[in-house]
Structures are given as C-alpha cells and as structure tokens.
Amino acid sequence: MTLRLYRALIRLLPRRVRERDGEEMSRALADQIAEARAPSAVRWRALIRFPMVLALEWRDAWRDALFARRVPGAPALSRGSRMESITRMIRQGARGLARTPAFSLTVILLLGVGVGSVSAIFAVVDHVLLRPLPYPNADRLVVIGPGAHSIPAMQDMQAMQSIEAWAAAATDNARLTGHGDPLRLRQALVTGGFFPMFGARAAIGRLLQPADSQVANTAVLSYGAWVRVFGGDTSVIGSTIRIDDEPVTVAGVLDATFALPETIVGTTVDIWRPVDPSAAYMTQRDYWMFRVAGRLGTARTIAQAQQEATRIANERAKTFPGRYTEGGRVLELPVRTLRDATIGNVDQALRALLVAVSLLLLVACANVTHLFLARGVGRSKEMVLRRALGARTRSLVAQLLIESGMLGAAGAIVGASIAYAGVRAFLVLAPSELPRATTITVDARVLLFAAGVGMFTAVVFGLVPALRLARRGSSDALRDAGRTLTGSRGAHRLRRALLVGEVAVSLVLVAQAGWLLRSFIHMSRADLGFRTSGIVEIPLSIPIPTRETGDSPGAQAAEWHRRMEAIRESLAQTPGVQGVTFGLSMPLEWVGGGQCCWSARPNFAGLALPARSSVTHPVSDEYFDVFAIRFAAGEGWMRGTATRAPYPAVINEELAKQVFGDAGVALGATFALDKTDFRVVGVARNTRHYGVDQPYGTAVYIPANAMPFAPDNVTMAVLTDRTDDALARDLRAAIWRAESRLPIPTINTVAQLARRDSAHRRFDAVLFGAFSIVALLLVAGGLAGTLLYMVSLERRSLGIRLALGATPRGLARGVLASGVGLAAIGVIFGTIGATFAGRLIESRLYGVEARDARTLGLAVIVLLLIALLSSWIPARRAAVTNPIESLRAE
C-alpha cells in the first residue's frame, strides 16, 4: 500500500530524476520496510519527507531549463541564485511601486483607459471584420447582386461554370394563427441548396429536404421562434400549424447557434419554408424576390465569376429586350464575396474608429512615459548607489523592466474590465445596421489582445526611461546625481516632444469629434420635407387571397382598396386621431439605403421616357395633409376626386425639373404608368422619404385606388396629438375592428424612425466625443504634470533668477509661455494631421464640409485654452518660489 503510494509520488518527479532513480528509490524503500524493526515509522518518514524533495527537484529542473546556457568559463552560479534574483527583483519592484502609490495607480489607470478602449474597439473590429463568416468554405461564398432576382433569372445564372453550388432565399411576413393572438412572423422561402451551403444543423427534428420542395407545406422553425412562440415544446415537431391560413407541418428546429447570412435573409427569420414549385414566382420573370448566393468552385476566382456573370447579363438583356436594362444600360450582375456584401461600408467606419482609439492609446502612453521619466530622475540617486554597490547595467535594466512589466500587467487587468464595460456600452449605442453585432463579446482573443497591448506599451514606454536611467552611473551620473539637477538635456527634449505629440494627436481627435458632432446637429435639424412629430406609422401585411376575388388583378386591387379604406375609417374614429392615410410605403419606413416598393417610368405624353425610373407612391387621398407636404405648384388631389382615368397625380420637384425644366410647366401634363393614365395636378417639394442622407430621387404619387394590382403590404400613418400609453392599444383595437385576423401590428412613431435614421451619426458623435474628451483630459494632465515637474526641477535656477532680480510675475509668464508654446507647436502638427484624418471620415459627414475650417479653428482654440489652463498652476508655483529656500534645498 505504502509502496504503491510512493511509486505514484515518484511519478510526479521531473522526468530526468524519475527515470534515473525512481526504481532504485522504491526498491530501497521496500528493503527498508522489510527489514525495519518499526516499519510504520519508516513508511511515515518516507512519505512525509517526499514533498520537500519534489519541490526542490522541480525548482532545479526549471532553473536548468531557464538558464541552460552558461557562459563558458564563467563560474557556475550557486544553486538557484538566478531564480532567486528574479524573485527578488519582483519582490523589490512590488515594494518600490507600493512606496509610490500615486505614481503606480496613475500609470495603471492611464494604461487601463488606453488598453481598455483599444481592446473594446478591437473586440468589435475582430468580430465584425477579422473573423471569417461562420459557414463552411466561407471564403468561397459569393452574392450575386444587385438586390433580388427572379427564379428564372437565377436559372440563367446557373450556367456559370465557376460556381459549384447555388442558394436563393426570399423573405416576407407571414401570419401565424391558432396560437392565441394572431402573430406576425418573418418567413424565409429557401431553395434546396440553402441549408447545406450555410452549414445549418437542426437542433431537433430535421431540416428541409429536397423532397420538401415538392410539397410546400413543410417548415423549419428558428430556435428563437420555437422558444418564444411554442415555449420550446418538442411536441410541435411533426404537428401542423397555420401559416397565412394554410396548414404547414413543422419538420424541425434550426440550431440556436446558426448565424443568419444577413445579406440574404436579413437579421430575423422565424420560420423557414421551401420554395413552392407550383407558385407563379418559380416561372415568372416579374417576381424579383430572391437574393442569390453561390459557392465558387475550388480554384475559381471571383474575377472569373464576374466575367461569366457579365456575359450572362449581356445575353439576357438581348434575349429579353427592355427587361434587364435600365436607362438604356444593361443591368449588371455584380458578384461580391459574401464577406464584402455583409460588412459593406462598415469596414471604413470601424477602421476610422480603430485609428481614433489607437491615437487615444498613444496619448495615454505618452503620459505614461512622462511619469516614468519623472520617476526616473527621482530615482537616479538610487541607481547610482546600486551601481556603486556592484549592480551591473543588465540587472538594473532588468529590474526596471520588471517594474514596468508589473505595471503593464495591472494596467491590462484594468483595461480588460474597461473593455468589457466598453463593449456593452458600444452595443447599446451601435446602430442596428452593424453587421454581425449579435455575436460580439469579450472573449479569450480579446483578453489576450488586451494583455499583449498592456504589456507591450508598458515595457516599450518604460524601456526608454529605463535605458536612460541605467546608462547613468558612469562618471556623469555621479556628477549629476549629487545635485538634483534638471534631468539631462535629452530627457528634456524627449519630454517636450512627447507633449507636442500629445497635443497634435488630441487635436486630430477633437477636430474629428467636432466635425461629426456638427454633422449630427446639422442632420437633426435638417428639413425632411414632411411632418415628423405626432405621426405614428403602422406597417400591415394583408395578402388578398385569389380565391376571394378571382384572378383578375383589377378585382384584387379593388378588394384591397376597400379593406384598406375600412381600416382607415376605423382608425380615424379613434379618439384623438386627427388624420389617417395609407400607402405602399410611408416616409422613413425604409431607411439606411433600402428602397421600397414599386419603381416605374412615367411615360409623359409627347416626351421621351425619363432615363431612370421613379419611385411610385400609391397613397390615399389624405397623404399630403397628414404629412404636411408643401407644393411647388398646384396642390394635392381633393378627397373623392380620383375616381376614373385620367386619375389625378402628384410628381415631385426633381421629376418636374428633369422632364419639364420647371415645376409650373408640369401642371396639367398627362402620363401613362403601367397602362393607366394620369394627369399632374400638383408638384410636391422634394422629401427625404428614405432618410435624411438619401438622395431625393424622382417620385410619383398616385391615388391608392388607381393602383393596378393588390400589394401584400401597406403602411398606415396616423396623425394624433396623443402620446399616452393607451394610444397603441386603441390603435390596435381599431385595426382589429376592421380586420380581426391581423397579427399584432408594430407601431412606430415617425420621430422614432428619424432617430433610427440618424443612429449611426449619433453613435459616431458620441464615440468620437468621448474619445476626444478623454484625450483632452490626458493632455491637460500631461501638460500640467510635466510643467509642475519641470518647475520643481528648475527651482534652483528659478531661485537664482529671482535673486538676480527677475520678478515672480516674469517667472510665471515664462512657465505659461513654455506650456502654451509647446501646445502651439503641437497644434501646428495636429492641424496637418486633422486635415488628413478628415478624409477618413468624409463619407460619414452630413452637411458639413470635411475639413471645415470653422470647426478646426474651434478645436485649436479649445486645445490652446486647455494648455493655458493647465499651465496656470505650474506658473503660480513658479511665481511663489522662495530664492533662499530653493537654494538651501540643494
């Protein structure tokens, strides 16, 4: 028993020892026990003494491994002395740092702020830009644009040799009934290739199979919908649910970790269904519904794919005249990698952020170096003493590096916690369009990054002063160190250069923040061209089933209009409602570059077809009143006047200018749109229908009842002065009075939509603003600290100057001048830097000239003021120098 335990213990020894003596040891113990008069004492002794030997052997093994190389001929260090010297240095360093808590805490905090903010942004950049998309062969996945295609168009594309697999998906809203209140779900129709291409797995049940597309009534639930709607009930698998009044069998639930390919299906999908082979969209070229993805064959390039796509685009433009051209130009089929398509223009924005935050880190590092320098001068006596006692340069440098390494480690820990908080704040602030945002976390990679940055900065920025310090101790150090001289001339120069750099970098940050802030203010004051307060928008999804009206589009459109009018009436009778209108899309409903829903080219009698198509807005009679649209000429049609062709219509100023050159001329003109005739009764001022930074574009407003088909979607807009909590409930009740089977409608105020529209600008302004405030604080601290320090060093010379007749006021002015002078040099460099950096953010500015001089000037003034303020205290300190005392202090 004891022997077995002893053998187990022997196995814990370092290998060399174990292999050499292990067997001998256990045999010796066996003999000892066998012959002992008191075996239990022998056993006890052997076991209790073992751990000490174990520890010693491991220490030796490590020492040998660490210091295996010995200088030939040099005397071997006595046992453990090197190891002991490192532990001693660490202990000494810790004691030294604890003796100057203000210094240590400041350095740790500075490093923490710098490392933390860089790591937080790194976490975002890493997750959004650097990591590959979580799909098999993600680097070979491509998206064929622009936007959506029809299934026949995709079949054309399948002639491409360079693409080995295809997937397509279309999303729309679906209505789930029979589970409590009707629910609105986001539905995706996918082709058979979709799940394999994106490597999706089922959490329970199965995914869609090729056979499923023969019978469309199968569905796979997303994990979220399964939990939220069905309470995670496994019995739902195989059961039948009702989607849009049709029975659908649930085949399975998608794995919770599946990351949606956002460019293909958007950011939410609740239910997945196979494409219906019998549906009209499978054969007709008019249904531009499907977004198309492909996988490049191995060894195929995107350039090859693009070449083939261009050929197909040209061919189909010839085969189907007029269908695949726009303004006489062939409609291209751009091929992009899925990664590019997903990340889009965020790339540049995130890089700008990373640059900004790195600048911040730089400023923090400069301050850390200041502190090290200041501390170093104070310690030069210590260094000289230690050198005199026999310490070598190498060990002095090692000692100093160990100290900065310890500070770096502590700074990294603080930084990691700041990064953690920072990422959470970032995600709260971040605009919803940020791709892949849902997966951003502070994980091991980010922590490793934080640790690396922390250690690196501490060591590098501690190294300069360390080398400087350690070099001292030769003859000049003895000379210098006797008196607390002003630090060497080199240290002076370094310190000044650091300050200039800090000011310059901060100016860049402040100027950028200023531009972004002005852009944000400008944007929130911008005239959108329509009323934004007191309006709520309610998107509804109301498909008109053909079995109720027959196949005639006209009959469907009439039925659609009748039901919409019923909802409008019901809403209009809600207390506090002043006006209601509806249409295919309402202002700001589609922001961030998306467009909806119907573009066409109005064919003006006697004039050439406009080069580009116009967005066509079928709206109810009250639209112009509810949104307070202004008119350049004429006015909106009166209620009830739009009864037969030619229907009254309104065009926007942009279209009038393009076609007629002037708004007034357009009045009375007639045009045909999709075989229906219209007459222009008004020219509306341009509106920012798709968001404040979107181009006006050309637009046509036609009466909703003149629409030649029935759309599935509609949006109601309600003008009301009510803001109470019951409003949403009342509006829902009003809708359900007219349409009892509608899902719970979403209700957005236009003000909310406008906020969403400007979310990324607010985000930019807040983030850059925060960075620049931190940078300004750092600069102020750095400047004040350094000047104070210089004043305390120059006490002696100040004293001499006072004794020689200088006035205290003169001394103070000198200090002020040197502080502001340094800042001024920094400002010059910063202005140059800011002008270049302005280009980085140019695309994110709205209504502000990038490199706008007024903002830059303001930033310069702010920095100079800060320099003046932070030089004030050191200047006063200089002014109260007592010549006698300061000379005696030497």
Add this chain to the structure above:
Amino acid sequence: MTALAPRDLLILAVLADGPSHGYGIIKAVEDRSEHDVLLDPANLYRCLRRMSRDGWIDEVEARAGDDRRRTYRITAKGRAILRSEVQRLEGLLRGLRPSLAGHKR
C-alpha cells in the same frame, strides 16, 4: 572548505569502507550514527545525485549474480573531501576539549 552536513559526511564515510547500494547506505548511516541520522530514499538519492554530479562518488556496474541494484563507490576526490572534513572536525574538537576539561566538576 565549507563544513559538510552530517548526512553527507556519513554517506561519504560509509562509502569509504566499500561500495554500497542505496538501502545498504541507509542502513549503514543509521548504524554509524547510532540511529541519529535516519534517511529516506528520496533525500538519499537526491544527495547521491548531487555527489555524483560533483564527482565525489561514482556508480559501479552491478556485480554479476547480484540483482540489478545500482552500487555507488567513493572517488579520490570524495576521499579527499572526507579526509579534509574529518581533519577540520578533529581540529575543532582539539580546540574544544581543554575548555570542557577545565570545567569538569
């Protein structure tokens, strides 16, 4: 020359009388020290490793017929160290004895 630990001294002394294996050393050290120095295998072999690294002892091939136990033998250097340590101790004792004698009761 620094003083040797009693344990090291005893091990060298045991080996000076002839080669021995691990357990033999433990037993002999115990006898010679009149059960004052009790060794355990872990410490013993650590000492033996250090002594053979420093060249005080070396290992000899196991005698034919005996089992596979490793046997240790003192080297010339080991003997010199043992001798000088014993001389140092004797000198020390010579210096101490008279004072003890003077205080005899």
